[in-house]
Amino acid sequence: MTxxxxxxxxxxxxxxxxxxxxxxxxxxxxxxxxxxINFAHGDIFTIGAFTTLACIxxxxxxxxxxIVVVVAAGALTGMVIERIAFRPMRGAPQVTGFIASLAVxxxxxxxxxxxxxxxxxxxxxPDYLNGLVDLGLMSVRMIDLMIxxxxxxxxxxxxxxxxxxxxxxxxxxxxxxxxxxxxMGININRMIMLAFAIGSGLAAVxxxxxxxxxxxxxxxxxxxxxxxxxxxxVIGGVGSIPGAVLxxxxxxxxxxxxxxxxxxxxxxxxxxxxxxxLIIVLLVMPNGLLGRNTEARA
Amino acid sequence: MSAVLPLVRxxxxxxxxxxxxxxxxxxxxxxxVSIIGFVGTNIILAVxxxxxxxxxxLFSLGHPAFMTLGGYLTAILVMxxxxxxxxxxxxxxxxxxxxxxxxxxxxxGGLFAxxxxxxxxxxxxxLRGHYLAxxxxxxxxxxxxxxxxxxxxxxxxxxxxxxxxxxxxxxxYLFAVVTVYVSWxxxxxxxxxxxxxxxxNELAAACxxxxxxxxxxxxxxxxxxxxxxxxxxxxHLVTLISPHSFTFLLAFQLVxxxxxxxxxxxxxxxxxxxxxxxxxxxxxxxxxxxGLFGASQMxxxxxxxxxxxxxxxGLFGSAEPNLFAWLHRGARASLPTSNP
Numbered sequence: 001m002t003x004x005x006x007x008x009x010x011x012x013x014x015x016x017x018x019x020x021x022x023x024x025x026x027x028x029x030x031x032x033x034x035x036x037i038n039f040a041h042g043d044i045f046t047i048g049a050f051t052t053l054a055c056i057x058x059x060x061x062x063x064x065x066x067i068v069v070v071v072a073a074g075a076l077t078g079m080v081i082e083r084i085a086f087r088p089m090r091g092a093p094q095v096t097g098f099i100a101s102l103a104v105x106x107x108x109x110x111x112x113x114x115x116x117x118x119x120x121x122x123x124x125x126p127d128y129l130n131g132l133v134d135l136g137l138m139s140v141r142m143i144d145l146m147i148x149x150x151x152x153x154x155x156x157x158x159x160x161x162x163x164x165x166x167x168x169x170x171x172x173x174x175x176x177x178x179x180x181x182x183x184m185g186i187n188i189n190r191m192i193m194l195a196f197a198i199g200s201g202l203a204a205v206x207x208x209x210x211x212x213x214x215x216x217x218x219x220x221x222x223x224x225x226x227x228x229x230x231x232x233x234v235i236g237g238v239g240s241i242p243g244a245v246l247x248x249x250x251x252x253x254x255x256x257x258x259x260x261x262x263x264x265x266x267x268x269x270x271x272x273x274x275x276x277x278l279i280i281v282l283l284v285m286p287n288g289l290l291g292r293n294t295e296a297r298a
Numbered sequence: 299m300s301a302v303l304p305l306v307r308x309x310x311x312x313x314x315x316x317x318x319x320x321x322x323x324x325x326x327x328x329x330x331v332s333i334i335g336f337v338g339t340n341i342i343l344a345v346x347x348x349x350x351x352x353x354x355x356l357f358s359l360g361h362p363a364f365m366t367l368g369g370y371l372t373a374i375l376v377m378x379x380x381x382x383x384x385x386x387x388x389x390x391x392x393x394x395x396x397x398x399x400x401x402x403x404x405x406x407g408g409l410f411a412x413x414x415x416x417x418x419x420x421x422x423x424x425l426r427g428h429y430l431a432x433x434x435x436x437x438x439x440x441x442x443x444x445x446x447x448x449x450x451x452x453x454x455x456x457x458x459x460x461x462x463x464x465x466x467x468x469x470x471y472l473f474a475v476v477t478v479y480v481s482w483x484x485x486x487x488x489x490x491x492x493x494x495x496x497x498x499n500e501l502a503a504a505c506x507x508x509x510x511x512x513x514x515x516x517x518x519x520x521x522x523x524x525x526x527x528x529x530x531x532x533x534h535l536v537t538l539i540s541p542h543s544f545t546f547l548l549a550f551q552l553v554x555x556x557x558x559x560x561x562x563x564x565x566x567x568x569x570x571x572x573x574x575x576x577x578x579x580x581x582x583x584x585x586x587x588x589g590l591f592g593a594s595q596m597x598x599x600x601x602x603x604x605x606x607x608x609x610x611x612g613l614f615g616s617a618e619p620n621l622f623a624w625l626h627r628g629a630r631a632s633l634p635t636s637n638p
Contacts, residue, residue: 099553103606107595107596272440278433278436282429283425
C-alpha cells in the first residue's frame with residue numbers, strides 16, 4: 001500500500017464527502033424548520049443528474065450554464081413537492097410527513113422509470129473536465145477538483161447567507177421557534193419554501209457531481225446516496241449546517257477508507273458499515289457532533 | 299361478535315373457511331392460485347407489522363430484513379442435503395445433513411427472525427419516531443449486504459434458485475389465520491392494552507408500572523416472527539430467494555397497508571392488504587399493455603398522500619368495525635315478523 005494509493009483514496013473520500021455534504025445540508029435545513037425527514041431528497045439528487053444529462057446531451061449547453069439550470073430545476077422541484085405534498089399536512093405527527101415523503105420518493109422514482117426506462121445511462125462530461133491536473137503529490141481529474149471546489153464555494157455562500165442576510169436571520173428564527181417567528185411578522189410559508197428550494201438545489205448539484213464522477217445514472221441512483229447523506233446529517237447533528245458538512249466529509253472519507261484499507265473481502269460490507277455507524281451514533285451520541293439537544297431522539 | 303372469540307368457534311370457522319377456499323381454488327389456474335398466495339402472505343405481513351407499528355406506535359421499516367432472514371433459513375432447512383453440499387460450501391455440517399419438513403422449517407425461520415429482532419431491538423428501539431424508521435431501514439441494507447457477501451451460506455447475489463414449490467394455498471391460509479387470530483387476541487388482552495397505552499402516552503404508561511422497553515421489544519420480536527414465516531412462505535411460492543428479494547420498496551408497501559387501513563386496526567390492515575395486492579396484480583397487464591411501467595406504484599403513492607392529507611387516521615383508525623353488522627341488523631329486523 002503506497003502513499004500515493006492512500007493519497008488518491010483520501011481524495012476520493014473527500015469527493016464523495018462533498019456530495020454527501022451537499023445533500024446532508026438539505027436534510028438538515030428542511031429538518032430544522034419543519035421537523036421532517038424528507039425521504040424524497042435522494043430523488044431530487046436523481047433529478048439533478050438527469051437534468052444535467054439533458055442539458056449537456058440534448059440542449060448542448062456549456063457545463064457552467066448546465067450547473068445553473070440544474071440548481072434551478074432542483075429548487076423548483078423541491079418547492080413544488082413542498083407545496084403539493086407537505087404543506088397540506090403541516091402540524092400532523094412527524095411520522096405522517098415521513099410516510100408522505102416516502103410516497104413522494106416512490107412517485108418520483110416511478111415517474112423516472114416510466115418516462116426514461118429503468119436502464120442506467122452513460123453520463124458524459126465535456127472533454128476538458130476529464131483532463132488531469134497535477135497537484136504536486138498526485139494528479140487528479142479536472143472534474144474531481146471542480147466537485148470539491150464547487151461544494152466548498154456553495155457551502156460558504158450558504159453559511160454567509162444564513163448568518164448575515166436578513167432572510168437568513170429570518171430562517172434561523174423560524175427554525176428556532178416557529179410560533180414566535182410568525183408573531184414577529186416572518187412569513188413562515190415563504191421560509192419553509194425557501195428551505196426546500198435551497199436544500200433541493202444543493203441536492204441537485206450533488207446529483208450532477210455524482211454523474212460526472214461515476215459516469216452512470218439511473219432512476220434509482222438517489223436512494224442509497226440520499227440515505228447515506230441522512231446518516232451524515234445525523235453524525236454531524238441534525239439541524240446544524242456546519243454539522244452536516246462535517247458529517248458528510250467524515251462519512252465520505254471513512255466509507256472510502258473502509259473499502260480501500262481493509263482486505264478486499266470486507267469491501268462488500270460498506271453499506272452495513274454506514275448503517276451500523278448510523279445506529280451506533282444515534283445510540284451513543286444522539287445529538288451528533290455539532291447538534292444541540294432540542295428534542296428526544298433516543 | 300364478542301371482543302374475544304372462543305378458540306373452538308374460531309377453529310370451526312377457520313376450518314369451514316379452509317374447505318371453502320379449497321373448493322374455490324381447486325379449478326383455478328396456477329397463476330391465479332399464486333396471486334391468492336401473495337394476498338395471504340401480504341395479509342400476514344401487514345397484520346404483523348401492525349403489531350409493531352400500529353399497537354405500540356414504533357415506526358419500523360425493518361420487515362423485509364426479517365423476511366430475508368426467515369426466508370434464507372427456511373430455504374436452507376428444507377433443501378436436500380446433496381444440493382446443499384454442492385451449492386453452499388461453508389454451511390456447517392450440522393445444517394447440511396438436515397432436511398426438514400416445511401412446517402417446522404417455517405417455524406424455525408420465524409424464530410430466527412424473532413431472535414434477531416430481540417437482539418437488535420434492545421438498542422435500536424430506544425430511538426424515537428423517524429429516527430427509528432431510518433435505523434430499521436438501515437437494517438434492510440445491513441442484512442442485504444451480509445446476504446450478498448456471505449456467499450458460502452447464501453450463494454451471494456445469485457441467490458438460491460430452484461427451491462421446491464412447497465407453499466400451497468392451505469399453508470398460507472393457515473398462517474394468515476394464525477397471524478390474525480394471535481394479533482386479535484393480543485389487541486384485546488392486557489398485554490395489547492399495555493401496548494396501546496405505550497403508543498398513546500409513554501410516560502403515563504411507564505408511571506402506571508408498564509415495562510415500556512420490554513413490551514416494545516416483545517412486539518418487535520412478535521412482528522418479526524411472522525415476517526420470518528412470511529418470508530419462508532414467499533420464498534417457496536416464487537421458488538427463489540436472493541438478497542434483493544425483499545427491499546425497501548416492500549417496506550413501503552407494507553407501511554402503506556398499515557397506514558391506509560388505520561394504524562392499529564387489524565381489519566383495516568387485512569382489507570387494504572387484499573385490495574392493494576389484487577389491484578397491483580390486476581393493473582400489471584394494463585400497465586404493460588400501455589407501456590407505462592411504474593404507473594400503478596405512482597397511483598398508490600398519490601393515494602397515500604391524499605389519504606394522509608384528508609383522512610390521516612386511515613380507513614378505520616384503531617377500531618375494528620363489525621363488518622358483519624348488516625347481517626345482524628337484517629336478522630334483528632326480521633325477528634318481529636317471525637314472532638308476532
